[in-house]
Amino acid sequence: MPAGDSAGQEASRQLALAAAHDKAASAARAAASRYGLASVTEQRTAAALAPLAGAGYHLLADRQWPGSRRAQVDMVVVGPAGVFVVDTKAWADVTIAGDRIHRGQEDVTDELMALADLAYRTEGELAEVGLAPGEVHAMAVLAGRTGVDERVGPVQVVGERDALRQIARRGARLGPAQVDVVLARCLEWFRHVGDAAPISTTLLEPVLPAPRAPQPGTPHPADDRERDHGGVHHGFPDPRVPRGVTTPVPPVPPLSEEEVRSALLTGLMAAPVEEWMAFLHPAQARVVRRSYNGPARIRGSAGTGKTVVGLHRAAYLARTRQGKVLVTTYIRTLPDVLRQQLTRLAPDVVDRVELAGVHETAKRILEERGVEHRIDGRKIASAWTAAWGRVAGGSVIDTDRHEQDYWHDEVSYVIKGRGLTRWEQYAELPRLGRRHRLGPHQRRVVWELYEAYQEELANRGVHDFADQIALAEAELRREPMTGRYTAVVVDEAQDLTCVMIRMLHALVGDVPDGLTLIGDGQQTIYPGGFTLAEAGVSVAGRGTVLDVNYRNTREILQFASMLVRDDEFADIEGTTARGDRPAQVERSGPKPVYVRCATEADRQRRLVLRVHEVVAEVGTNFGDVGVLSLSRRGVEAATESLRKAGVPVVNLEQYDGVPVNRVKVGTVKRAKGLEFKQVLVVDPYASWLTEKPEELDDVDRERRDFRLRELYVAMTRARDGLWVASI
Incomplete structure (x- = not known):
C-alpha cells in the first residue's frame, strides 16, 4: 500500500461516520421538533376541549392506535354527542379542495384517510354494544387555526378554536347510561400508550468503496469542498436548518369563558334525538354496516326495527359510497316523515340521501327522459x-x-x-x-x-299509476341510468308490485350493496303477489332476519298476533310462509283494551273519552296518539268527533313528520312505517274477530285474510297502549 493511503482511507471512514452521525442527529432533531411540536399542539387541543369534561364528556388522551405498537391517537372524546377520534395536525399552508387536502404542494390526504379508517374500524367495534355508525366521527384539528369547518371525505377538518363548538353543537344524542356503555368499550379498544420510542446511539459501520489509485487530473477532495456553495458539503443538510423540523405553529387565543359557555349552551339547547337515532340493538347495528355482494333482503315481524335499520343503512351507505342513495316506498306520505327523521339522525349526509315515493321516482324518470304521461x-x-x-x-x-x-x-x-x-x-x-x-x-x-x-x-x-311505473321501467330498459344512485333502499318492499321492483333494480343493478329490500310478508295488504325471481332479482344467501321486537309490549304483540296466527301468505322469495315471530320482546305493559259498542254513536263517544284518558297519563300528549281506521269513512267520522270535542287533530295525509301536538288520524295504509305511544283502532266489526276460517269459502277467506292483516298492522303501530272498539 503506498505511503499515506491507509491514513487517507481512515480519514474517509471517519468522515463517512461523521456524516452518518450528522444525518442521525439531524433526523433526531427533526423527530424531537415534531414530537415537541406535537406535544404542544396536542396539549393546546386538550385544553380547548377540556370544558367538555364538565358537560358529561370523557377525554381519553394519548391512546394507543388499535392494531399498532407505536402509533398513537391524540384524543378520543366520548360523550352525549357521540364518539370523536381526534388528531391534531401542526400544518401550515393548508388548502382543501375537491375532497383533497394539501400541505403546501404536498398532498396529505392519505394521512387523513388513515384517521378515517380508524374511525370506520371503531364503528364496527362499537356496533357490538349498539352504537349507530353515524355516531363515530373522525376529526382533524388544525393547530393555530380558527374559523375552519371543512370535510375531506369522511374526516371533519376544524380549527383549534372550532373543535369545542363542533362537538358540542351536535347536542345530546346519547344518554348517560349509553355514554357509560360506549366509554367502557372505548377504554378496551383504545388502550393506554406503552413505552416511549427507544433511543439508539449505535450506528452501523459505514461501508466505504475500495481504494482506487488516483487518476491524472482528478481533483483533490479538498478542492471539491472548496467549490461547494457556502462551504457546505453536497449531499448533507445545512446543520443550521435541520431537515424535517417544522416551524412552530403560532398559538391562537384560547376561547373566552363566554365563548365556552355559549358553545356548551348551544349543545344543551339542541333538541335531543330519540334513542333509536343514536343507539341500536347490536344485531341492528351490525346489519346497518353489513356488506352484501348483490341485492339483499332484510325482513322481520312488526316492531323489529326494519324501517329504523333502513334509514340508518341509507345514511351509512351515503357516508361510505360515492353518489346518492335513494330511499323509497309505496306509501306516498312516508318519505316526508323519513326525511324529517333523517335530518335529525344524520344531518351530515341528508343532502346525499333522496327520499321519494316509488311513483314520484317513476315520474321524475319520465320527465327527465321527456316521456309524455298524464295522471288525471x-x-x-x-x-x-x-x-x-x-x-x-x-x-x-x-x-x-x-x-x-x-x-x-x-x-x-x-x-x-x-x-x-x-x-x-x-x-x-x-x-x-x-x-x-x-x-x-x-x-x-x-x-x-x-x-x-x-x-x-x-x-x-x-295513464294510470300502474302505467306510470311500466313506462319508467321500459325507459330504463331502453337506456339504463348510470351514476345517479349508488344504492336504493326500499322500505315496505312487500307492498310493491313486480314492475316496481324491476324499475328500482334497474337503477343500480346487481352491484354490491346496490339494492336493499326491507319488509315483512305478514304485513302485505295489497294484492298481486309475485316472486323476486319473476322480477329478475336474486337475494339468495343475502338475507337477514331481525327477530327482536323493540316497539311493542308483550301484551300488545300477543293480542295482535292472534289475528294472523293461521295466516299463510305467498312470500316474495317464492315460498308459502306463516310469518316471522320475534325471538325476544323487550318490553311489557298493560293489556290492550277491547270494547264492544252498542252503536256507531256509542263508539265515537267512547273514542273521545279514551283520547282524554290516555293524554292524562304522565309523558303522553295529543301528538303521541294515533287513531287508525281501515276506511276513509272511519277516518272522517273519528276526525269529526274529536274536533267537536275540542281535540286537536291532524290527518296522516298531511303529516310530514314534523312534531306536532295533535292526534294523528288516518287509514292503516297511511300509518305503515309509523308508530305511536297509544293507538286507537276505530272501525272493526266484532264478527271480523270471531270468524272461523275453516267455515268460509275462498272468496270470504281472501277478504278475511287482507282485513285481519290490516288490523294487525294497525295494532302493531302501538308502543305502550292499544284500544280497539267494535260494534
Missing part, C-alpha cells in the same frame, strides 16, 4: 267505469260476491303490476295471494276488461 284521477275513474260498462257489466264476474274494487285490483296489481301484456301470460298465471280461483271464462272476461280499460285511458289521453 277523474279521467282514470271515468275510463274504468266506461270499460266496466262495455265488458264486465252483467258478465260472469259481475256478481254480489265481489265489488268492482276487487276486479280493479285484479287489473291494476295482478295484470299490470306483474307486467303482463299478452292473454297467454294471464291465462296460466299463478295468482299469488288471491284465494278466489278464476276459471278460464272468468279470466277471459277479466282480460277483456283490462284491454277495454287501456283503450278508454288512451281515448282520454291519460
Whole structure:
C-alpha cells in the first residue's frame, strides 16, 4: 500500500461516520421538533376541549392506535354527542379542495384517510354494544387555526378554536347510561400508550468503496469542498436548518369563558334525538354496516326495527359510497316523515340521501327522459267505469260476491303490476295471494276488461299509476341510468308490485350493496303477489332476519298476533310462509283494551273519552296518539268527533313528520312505517274477530285474510297502549 493511503482511507471512514452521525442527529432533531411540536399542539387541543369534561364528556388522551405498537391517537372524546377520534395536525399552508387536502404542494390526504379508517374500524367495534355508525366521527384539528369547518371525505377538518363548538353543537344524542356503555368499550379498544420510542446511539459501520489509485487530473477532495456553495458539503443538510423540523405553529387565543359557555349552551339547547337515532340493538347495528355482494333482503315481524335499520343503512351507505342513495316506498306520505327523521339522525349526509315515493321516482324518470304521461284521477275513474260498462257489466264476474274494487285490483296489481301484456301470460298465471280461483271464462272476461280499460285511458289521453311505473321501467330498459344512485333502499318492499321492483333494480343493478329490500310478508295488504325471481332479482344467501321486537309490549304483540296466527301468505322469495315471530320482546305493559259498542254513536263517544284518558297519563300528549281506521269513512267520522270535542287533530295525509301536538288520524295504509305511544283502532266489526276460517269459502277467506292483516298492522303501530272498539 503506498505511503499515506491507509491514513487517507481512515480519514474517509471517519468522515463517512461523521456524516452518518450528522444525518442521525439531524433526523433526531427533526423527530424531537415534531414530537415537541406535537406535544404542544396536542396539549393546546386538550385544553380547548377540556370544558367538555364538565358537560358529561370523557377525554381519553394519548391512546394507543388499535392494531399498532407505536402509533398513537391524540384524543378520543366520548360523550352525549357521540364518539370523536381526534388528531391534531401542526400544518401550515393548508388548502382543501375537491375532497383533497394539501400541505403546501404536498398532498396529505392519505394521512387523513388513515384517521378515517380508524374511525370506520371503531364503528364496527362499537356496533357490538349498539352504537349507530353515524355516531363515530373522525376529526382533524388544525393547530393555530380558527374559523375552519371543512370535510375531506369522511374526516371533519376544524380549527383549534372550532373543535369545542363542533362537538358540542351536535347536542345530546346519547344518554348517560349509553355514554357509560360506549366509554367502557372505548377504554378496551383504545388502550393506554406503552413505552416511549427507544433511543439508539449505535450506528452501523459505514461501508466505504475500495481504494482506487488516483487518476491524472482528478481533483483533490479538498478542492471539491472548496467549490461547494457556502462551504457546505453536497449531499448533507445545512446543520443550521435541520431537515424535517417544522416551524412552530403560532398559538391562537384560547376561547373566552363566554365563548365556552355559549358553545356548551348551544349543545344543551339542541333538541335531543330519540334513542333509536343514536343507539341500536347490536344485531341492528351490525346489519346497518353489513356488506352484501348483490341485492339483499332484510325482513322481520312488526316492531323489529326494519324501517329504523333502513334509514340508518341509507345514511351509512351515503357516508361510505360515492353518489346518492335513494330511499323509497309505496306509501306516498312516508318519505316526508323519513326525511324529517333523517335530518335529525344524520344531518351530515341528508343532502346525499333522496327520499321519494316509488311513483314520484317513476315520474321524475319520465320527465327527465321527456316521456309524455298524464295522471288525471277523474279521467282514470271515468275510463274504468266506461270499460266496466262495455265488458264486465252483467258478465260472469259481475256478481254480489265481489265489488268492482276487487276486479280493479285484479287489473291494476295482478295484470299490470306483474307486467303482463299478452292473454297467454294471464291465462296460466299463478295468482299469488288471491284465494278466489278464476276459471278460464272468468279470466277471459277479466282480460277483456283490462284491454277495454287501456283503450278508454288512451281515448282520454291519460295513464294510470300502474302505467306510470311500466313506462319508467321500459325507459330504463331502453337506456339504463348510470351514476345517479349508488344504492336504493326500499322500505315496505312487500307492498310493491313486480314492475316496481324491476324499475328500482334497474337503477343500480346487481352491484354490491346496490339494492336493499326491507319488509315483512305478514304485513302485505295489497294484492298481486309475485316472486323476486319473476322480477329478475336474486337475494339468495343475502338475507337477514331481525327477530327482536323493540316497539311493542308483550301484551300488545300477543293480542295482535292472534289475528294472523293461521295466516299463510305467498312470500316474495317464492315460498308459502306463516310469518316471522320475534325471538325476544323487550318490553311489557298493560293489556290492550277491547270494547264492544252498542252503536256507531256509542263508539265515537267512547273514542273521545279514551283520547282524554290516555293524554292524562304522565309523558303522553295529543301528538303521541294515533287513531287508525281501515276506511276513509272511519277516518272522517273519528276526525269529526274529536274536533267537536275540542281535540286537536291532524290527518296522516298531511303529516310530514314534523312534531306536532295533535292526534294523528288516518287509514292503516297511511300509518305503515309509523308508530305511536297509544293507538286507537276505530272501525272493526266484532264478527271480523270471531270468524272461523275453516267455515268460509275462498272468496270470504281472501277478504278475511287482507282485513285481519290490516288490523294487525294497525295494532302493531302501538308502543305502550292499544284500544280497539267494535260494534
